[in-house]
Amino acid sequence: MTESRNPENDPKSAESRPGGSVNFIEAIINEDLKQGKNNGRIHTRFPPEPNGYLHIGHAKSILLNYGLAKKYNGKFNLRFDDTNPIKEEQEYVDSILEDVKWLGADWEDRLFFASDFFDQLYEWAEKIISEGNAYVDDQPATVIAQQRGTPTQPGIESPFHDRSVEENLDLFRRMKAGEFRDGEKVLRAKIDMSSPNMHMRDPVMYRILHAHHHRTGNKWCIYPMYDWAHGESDYLEGITHSICTLEFEVHRPLYNWFVDQIQTDEYRPRQIEFARLNITYTVMSKRKLLELVNEKFVEGWDDPRMPTISGLRRRGYTPESLRLFAEKVGVAKRDNVIDVALLEHSIREALNRHSPRVMAVLNPLKVVIANYPQQHEMITLENNPEDPEGGTREVPFSGTLLIEREDFLVDPPKKFFRLAPGLEVRLKGAYIIRCEEYKTDDAGNVAEVICTYDPDSKSGGAGSQRKVKGTLHWVSAPHAVDAQVRMFDRLFLREDPENVPEGEDYKKNLNPDSLQILEGCKVEPGLKEAMPGEKFQFQRLGYFCVDKLSTPDNLIFNRTVPLRDSWARSQG
């Protein structure tokens, strides 16, 4: 069984989609290959703008682009689209590099920046001007916007539309030389002001920005616009399939127009658009995520409640889990909203096979075993029943234990397979105990449960065959180690947090209880040495990982995801 769980030969892995079907992008690539385009070369890229942290939607794109390159024996580039120095920062470059690497997408030696191509872009711009296909416009942005018309009305040509090539060249060179102030002039492509496609109405190619660029410093005071820089960067890198999201669909004619201006041989990059990822109970726009960070609704970009890659990593998600998720989600052009349960299923699937099982009690209740004679003994426990090579460990057992508070009920409902007066349960890996009586404190809360144990029932022992309905996790009170445990819930109360009445804000849907910090949790002693990032299954509770702020003297665990719990579900 365990062999077939290996992702490589697991027939259920999305690697083998039903019927060997391909998504629409693969269909396009297959067709391109059949037609012999680009000498059969496949080359993709991921082109983030370094103006924020990457989120799981980007992860889908990265995995898609990298996966395609792998599948077709092609190459994958990482390119920063850094054409707007005002919004872009080195911090974001660093985080993106870390995230892409962590996901396992390997760009080898092909890390690029659009700013690497500024000189070439400038040269091409002069060429386009020389050919009469671009001009310098002296009008302010507001006027240009006005002249652009609306989707239903054609635009009108700028009074500077027909400047001579010589004058355009001169002005453009002086723009570059820094003779003008920000916004004083722009370079525009000369296409068609009456095009039904707004993007073809003489789009801006360069604007003047006397700003410091995170890479080129003060070398430039004119910066290329996205449309102008993007396709040309693809061209320079030899990208064959330039995959982006749906909102760029209307940009494609412009992408092609720009490529037309500089293409010199058969090779040509092709833009393909797919629908971005959306997930229930979360928001997925950089702007909104930035807002949550800036306005302190979360503790930072890597807050475990954030759908950012760094947040998911800190939460305990693994690259494999995200890969599984991306495969299940698929690729298409229709708008979609993925049930967050699919994400949770993916991380459980990944963690179930890899994470060692340990015992931890989140909300301790004292259990005294009245007839237990010894001080303590060591119990041998399996580290991972899913992994035959997982090995075993020793855990102390004593006459004073701690169990989960919710595992004891004075007056249990039917089918409650846990502890209650007169009932028996097995302590995982140890003995069967029976609840004889319990004590309450002044407030009437249960303070202590008194049990007796059956010495013959020890796991693995001769009399261990006896069956009881329930099995509880536990820790030995004198040996247990303290820990803080952070429980995360969905960040938003609504499945569709952005769906709000006119004038209201999505932040109104924030879940006030998305973070619950539990102090005084007790974990088995071996966990004291757990290192940040380590992942465990706390038996019967869920998957947890050691937070980056955790130390041996101040253990902090993050709950990645709870185990499925059909009992809880049946109880409503």
Added chain:
RNA sequence: UGCCCGAUGGUGUAAUUGGCAACACGUCUGACUCUGAAUCAGAAGAGUCCAGGUUCGAUCCCUGGUCGGGCAACCA
């Protein structure tokens, strides 16, 4: 009133020379279980947005609608 996309169970995705709809998640049963997990077995749930047309036959092709999304930064 323009242009561009899209529409298949609750949610995603598939059905690739047109042959009465498959897989995953979720849901519900049951088995097994020293994790009420995992695993295993099974069930319910769509007749493919609508109307025409082509065809022996349409999720697939054509026409016309309807609904949803996108497009008017010197953002990407």
